[in-house]
Amino acid sequence: MTENPIEDGAPTPNATTNEAPPEWPLSYQLNLPKQTAGQTSRKPWFHHGLYRGPQKRPVKILYSQTKEQSEAIARQFLEETVLGFDMEWPWDSHKRTRLQEKVALIQIACENKIALFHIAMHPGKTAGDLIAPSLRKIIESPDILKTGVAILNADFSRLVKFFSFKPRGAFELSHLHNLVEYGAAQPQLVTTKLVKLAHQVEHHLGLPLFKGQVRISDWSKPLSPQQINYGANDAYASFMLFPCMNAKRKAMDPVPPLPLAAETYLPYTMPPNKSLHLHSANAEDAMITAEEFFKEALDAAEEEDVEPTDPPLPTHLFQRLVQSRKILAGLHKVPPYVIAANSVLEDLARQRPTNEASLLQVKGVGKQKVQKYGAEWLAVIAKEETTNTLQQIQLDGNPQSLTTPRRDSKRRMIATTTGGGEQSSFSPQLQTGLLFELEGEVLADDKLVANEDNSSSDCSSAFGTPVPLPTASQLKRKRHRSPLRELDPIRGPPQSKPTRTTSFSPKSQRTLQNKIVAFGRQVTWKLKLKPQEPLVSEETAKLIVAKPPHTSEELQIIPGIMPFVRACSETKMDLLQAVKKWIPTPPGASA
DNA sequence: ATCGCGTGCTTCCTGACGTC
DNA sequence: GACGTCAGGAAGCACGCGAT
Known part of the structure; x- marks a missing residue:
């Protein structure tokens, strides 16, 4: 059984910061075999067999070839609130006429079991002959979320078209993926755009999903072991992604509401790329778009923020840039204003770009300016930074204290767990998702989630974004030095260690x-x-x-x-x- | 008013990608 | 294989900017 996804409280734009790392939300966990010394480490494919529950119980596979068997199996899933859902049909089903060849296999999965309803083997001619009542009940229940990729326009549209069902509770995993992936940092990207299941599995569950030719094999005949594996895997992956991404969602600040079931506002055809609709916390509205939600959250956060949004102008650096502009103007034989306007130099001084990419982020600076004057500007900024840093180290030995507040710091503070967009040096744990720790002896071992180059040997890659480096153990150390801890108004910054500076010639x-x-x-x-x-x-x-x-x-x-x-x-x-x-x-x- | 530049918008086209 | 979406590049154009 899984938690009820809706029962996580009415989210509000001003939700408090979740400092405690979310835990792996299920009792079934990834259980990779231990690597022996010298063994070449390589990530295994995602497979339901890699998951183990309490007392090391494996995931059960229930396979039905008759409607009666289907009914007995489907009843075991009626109490679930979330099910991984998938369907298969022959790739040339448009040329075939039997109903069994329009929908050959229906797969559903929960935490501890996967059911494969092999409709193609069921005798009969009508939807009533082929689909067990309890299975239909599951499909049409709005209270049982069916999670999958393209579930509405691929799977459910078939059930509507060929079986005249009224499927409800279609939970599009791509929506949740976009929400936790982009969130407040890039709300314009929190859309209904579909994202490949394999991508999501690798990204959130840490293992690649095998998609071979079996996908387009003939599902109308008795299934081969490969087909059973494939069908079970897809459904189980679709299930596992939900609690995993949902935990990430709950760790976001502010906590966004869950996306709505897809059929409540999207057509059964390929959906247009529109803003994601979320459950609304406001009793008067049934829904709110993701963009509206994050805008409200940002506005609320900015209202609380009494500090000015623009950092003060570093006048010394600005003067250096003005001098540099004069020199450049002389070199290029153009008036200084052609090199850059004062406002551009001010922005340069405030934002202190360190490379060409960040130079391009400065308003008024384009490719041509970067090409012509970028090197000079970067040199001036770097020189100024070095001078400042060295002076500061001599004063207090803490180079971190020099980090300049950026214009959009507030936006970054309400960024997402895995964050699209620029990564903030203030929140390393949010960039990597490494605050997501898995329980259990196996997953606590850094060396177990294998990778070809061993560069992502952190256990949490099985739950967070698999960012290769730094390693989990390095980040664990970093966690103790969390920026939140350092900015804690009660405890204050940690005591700085005695400084060591060198005195070389x-x-x-x-x-x-x-x-x-x-x-x-x-x-x-x-x-x-x-x-x-x-x-x-x-x-x-x-x-x-x-x-x-x-x-x-x-x-x-x-x-x-x-x-x-x-x-x-x-x-x-x-x-x-x-x-x-x-x-x-x-x-x-x-x- | 002038200048040179950056930016944003539109249109068209192509190829990649998504699903089964 | 069929069908649809979408991203990205190229090109052209209009507009705004700021110092003189």
Whole structure:
């Protein structure tokens, strides 16, 4: 049995922050076999057989070839509130005439069992002959959500067209996927757009879903083991995705309501790409669009926020940019205003872009400006950042305290669990979904969710977004340093450790910086996908030398370091070890 | 008023992708 | 295989911007 999806309380735009990580919501969990030493690790395909319940009970498969068997099996599902749902039919069913060949197989799944109703084998000529009453009841009940991809326009439309059923409770998984994936960060993307089941399974359940030729095999004959596996898998995946994504939804801030059943507002034909409709918390309205919901939430959050939205203008950096504009104007023999308007320089100073991509985000800066003046602007900004950071490290040894508040910080604070759009350095746990931890001894082992390159060996990839790096153990450490903890108004920021700064001669510093940059190049060569920009900038190298990290925590708080850290992990090159080798821990310093 | 630029919009086309 | 959707690129055009 699963929880009732509707019974999670009336969501409000001002829902409080969910600090506690959501737990895997089911008693049946992924149970991968332990890897032995030296064994090549590779992700297995998603398979219902990989899940185990209490006392290691496997998922049962119930297969019916007659209406009577179907009735007995269907009755076992009548008390469920959510069922994975799928149907199969011969790919050339439009050429066939028998009703059994219009809908050959109906699959439903709950947490502990999967039913395969092989309609093609049922004798009879009418819908009443073929479909057991309890199965029809399940299909037509609005209180039993049937979850699947394209369930309305593919599966349910067939049941309407050929069986004259009135199916209800079609829960389109793509809708929930879009909701938890984009949420408040990009509400315009929270639409009814369909997303492949295989994509969703890999994304949320962490394992690839096999889709071979069996999909278009003949479902009208007795099923082969491959067909049974395929049919059972699709339905079970459709079921598993719901509680998984629903847990992510409940972890969002604000908590959006569940999407409405698809048939309540969408046609049975291929749905247009429109804004997702959600259950409304307002008793007067039955529904609210996702865009409206997040707009209300944002407005409410901004009303509470009394601080000005624009950060103060960093006048020193602005003056530097003005000087730089003069020089550029001289070089290009154009008036300064052609290089950039004052407002553009102000935005540059406020937003402090660090690469060409972020330069392009600045209003008034396009490809041509980036090409002509981008390098100069980036250099001015980087120089200013380095000067500031070094000064700050000398003052308090905490480079993180320098993070400039961004214009859209509020929007990011109400971002989603897995977040589309730009990732915020304020909320690493939200980007990766790694706050989703699985229970159980097997899943608690970092090494068990296999991956070809071992780069995503974190257990939570089976529930969060499978983001390769940093590893789960690194992120667990990070969790203890959660930004929420650091911003906690009651407990206040954690006590900073005694700072260690280095006192190398300028020449030694330069040598060490060069070593770090060269290390970055080695890592780049090993990467399969080469980054467009150097993994480690001179500024970052300077910061490493200025305050050498001795733990991964210290390493990860260095501004701009994370792409480098990820690439090192991916290529199995130990950055921390290298730094320690070049810059040994001074005596008496605590790691 | 002028200039050069960025931006946004529309239209058309193509190919990829989605379902079974 | 059939059918439909959608994203992205290219091209052209209009408009707004800000310093002089």
